Amino acid sequence: MVKTTTLLLEHAFINGEWQQADTGKTFPVRNPATGDVLANVADCSALDATRAVEAAAEAFKTWRHTTAKERATILKRWFALINEHQDDIALLMTQECGKPLAESKGEVAYGGSFIEWFAEEARRVYGDVIPTNAQGRRLLASKQPIGVCTAITPWNFPLAMITRKCAPALAAGCTVVVKPAEATPLTALALAELGRQAGLPAGVFNVVPASSGKDVGAVLSEHPLVRKVSFTGSTPVGKILLKQAANTVKRVSMELGGNAPFIVFDDADIDAAVAGALASKYRNTGQTCVCTNRFLVQSGVYDRFAEALAKAVSGLKVGNGADEGVTQGPLINEAGVQKVERLVDDARNKGATVLLGGKRHALGGSFFEPTVLTNVTTNMAVAQEEIFGPVSPLFRFETEEEAIQMANDTPFGLAAYFYSRDIGRVWRVAEALEYGMVGINEGIISTEVAPFGGVKESGLGREGSRYGIEEYLDIKYMCMGGL
Numbered sequence: 273m274v275k276t277t278t279l280l281l282e283h284a285f286i287n288g289e290w291q292q293a294d295t296g297k298t299f300p301v302r303n304p305a306t307g308d309v310l311a312n313v314a315d316c317s318a319l320d321a322t323r324a325v326e327a328a329a330e331a332f333k334t335w336r337h338t339t340a341k342e343r344a345t346i347l348k349r350w351f352a353l354i355n356e357h358q359d360d361i362a363l364l365m366t367q368e369c370g371k372p373l374a375e376s377k378g379e380v381a382y383g384g385s386f387i388e389w390f391a392e393e394a395r396r397v398y399g400d401v402i403p404t405n406a407q408g409r410r411l412l413a414s415k416q417p418i419g420v421c422t423a424i425t426p427w428n429f430p431l432a433m434i435t436r437k438c439a440p441a442l443a444a445g446c447t448v449v450v451k452p453a454e455a456t457p458l459t460a461l462a463l464a465e466l467g468r469q470a471g472l473p474a475g476v477f478n479v480v481p482a483s484s485g486k487d488v489g490a491v492l493s494e495h496p497l498v499r500k501v502s503f504t505g506s507t508p509v510g511k512i513l514l515k516q517a518a519n520t521v522k523r524v525s526m527e528l529g530g531n532a533p534f535i536v537f538d539d540a541d542i543d544a545a546v547a548g549a550l551a552s553k554y555r556n557t558g559q560t561c562v563c564t565n566r567f568l569v570q571s572g573v574y575d576r577f578a579e580a581l582a583k584a585v586s587g588l589k590v591g592n593g594a595d596e597g598v599t600q601g602p603l604i605n606e607a608g609v610q611k612v613e614r615l616v617d618d619a620r621n622k623g624a625t626v627l628l629g630g631k632r633h634a635l636g637g638s639f640f641e642p643t644v645l646t647n648v649t650t651n652m653a654v655a656q657e658e659i660f661g662p663v664s665p666l667f668r669f670e671t672e673e674e675a676i677q678m679a680n681d682t683p684f685g686l687a688a689y690f691y692s693r694d695i696g697r698v699w700r701v702a703e704a705l706e707y708g709m710v711g712i713n714e715g716i717i718s719t720e721v722a723p724f725g726g727v728k729e730s731g732l733g734r735e736g737s738r739y740g741i742e743e744y745l746d747i748k749y750m751c752m753g754g755l
């Protein structure tokens with residue numbers, strides 16, 4: 273069970289107050305490693321979501337007129353409080369989503385970094401004075417906050433996926449309503465409490481947990497007072513929200529699914545490639561949107577890479593993420609394990625070799641053995657489906673052109689990785705890959721200072737970097753005549 277913490281909260285946070293759902297209903301939040309019920313959280317309804325949107329709309333009338341420095345000051349206090357409570361938040365996160373404690377602590381730092389970054393960006397939202405096109409007039413392009421924004425977020429990064437949206441929104445002068453994933457609302461509620469302590473005014477930041485995304489999500493993507501929907505999650509749900517937001521022509525940001533290739537060329541540094549592969553594939557037990565989904569290995573180094581990767585993977589420690597030394601936690605739920613099991617069985621039945629792992633872990637529950645598959649071919653489901661688990665399928669290729677064709681043969685385009693020390697090849701491959709983000713001789717590339725996002729069916733827009741705040745601003749052209 274979660275240790276005593278002042279940040280274990282169960283009510284919704286609407287208009288600056290902790291409130292039960294209007295129905296009084298709650299839903300259990302369980303520890304995926306043990307099955308223990310950690311808390312019973314307010315199960316918000318469409319009515320609760322509507323009240324939160326209305327509170328955000330009322331708060332926007334004032335928040336939009338604060339100065340950038342005033343907003344930055346509050347965000348910096350929020351950042352400081354998150355850092356002060358890093359251990360408490362990390363423990364909550366590990367217990368509700370299962371990731372190892374070290375990774376949870378890393379996510380608290382990563383999530384907080386977006387608040388720090390956009391506290392700085394808030395004060396650099398510049399417009400333009402445009403050289404006039406006629407005597408007696410002056411032309412300006414100014415940037416203004418969009419208004420009420422909603423954020424619907426996934427379970428695999430319970431803090432960072434919220435701050436990566438809310439930090440730029442609040443910095444820009446927008447107000448926000450967040451619906452966290454049903455599996456991981458506790459981190460979001462802790463974040464709301466620290467935002468309250470930091471001085472975020474009532475209604476500026478609201479959290480409406482719910483056991484299902486459908487009803488609350490419909491309000492957050494259709495309500496006429498909502499001007500922007502920012503979603504992180506699966507591509508199918510993203511498509512639902514895009515359709516719902518279209519009815520009132522809302523601005524959208526979509527951070528969706530991935531199918532990352534990890535290409536190892538004959539000229540790669542194999543030791544570096546294995547280290548990058550381990551980091552890219554097995555972070556959060558393979559449950560990140562930018563995890564490698566397909567290893568494409570040139571034939572000249574295939575056996576050597578496969579052997580070295582299997583050796584490194586065999587050193588991973590599976591267990592409860594709260595326990596010392598554990599590097600692979602449980603999958604988020606039974607559905608997650610069944611999907612991984614189905615994909616591994618499909619590959620095996622179509623001729624893949626299980627070099628390591630390949631089945632549920634002896635610990636039971638939603639634990640799965642870290643797995644390496646060789647002799648994988650493109651007719652297997654792992655070639656097209658997002659695995660979201662600790663499985664490394666190794667495909668073989670002969671030429672650079674074949675590798676690029678295989679890598680791009682997917683509707684997704686989020687992250688891609690490749691290892692090569694040939695400078696010409698590096699430029700050719702990096703420019704040919706149809707992805708929003710490319711790691712070159714690097715397996716972990718996400719940072720608040722760089723633009724995160726995908727192309728094709730992996731999403732729309734960018735988060736973080738100097739681009740992230742633009743997603744929450746409108747450009748207003750002003751033509752001043754009679755001068």
Ligand SMILES: NC(=O)c1ccc[n+]([C@@H]2O[C@H](COP(=O)([O-])OP(=O)(O)OC[C@H]3O[C@@H](n4cnc5c(N)ncnc54)[C@H](O)[C@@H]3O)[C@@H](O)[C@H]2O)c1
Pocket residue numbers: 424425426427428429433451452453454484485486487488489490504505506507509510512513526527528529530560561562658686730731
């Ligand atoms: N691109 C990125 O930055 C990024 C980051 C993290 C996760 N993801 C993707 O998210 C997926 C895993 O997360 P998940 O299982 O939470 O995704 P999901 O799409 O099942 O759920 C994401 C959120 O959407 C809500 N939701 C579900 N159905 C809804 C509906 N009909 N209307 C409104 N909201 C609804 C859920 O309650 C949750 O809060 C993977 O595909 C992963 O690639 C992408």
Ligand SMILES: O=C[C@H](O)CS(=O)(=O)O
Pocket residue numbers: 428429432559560561562718724
């Ligand atoms: O899973 C999705 C996250 O965006 C991964 S990362 O921590 O931002 O790389």
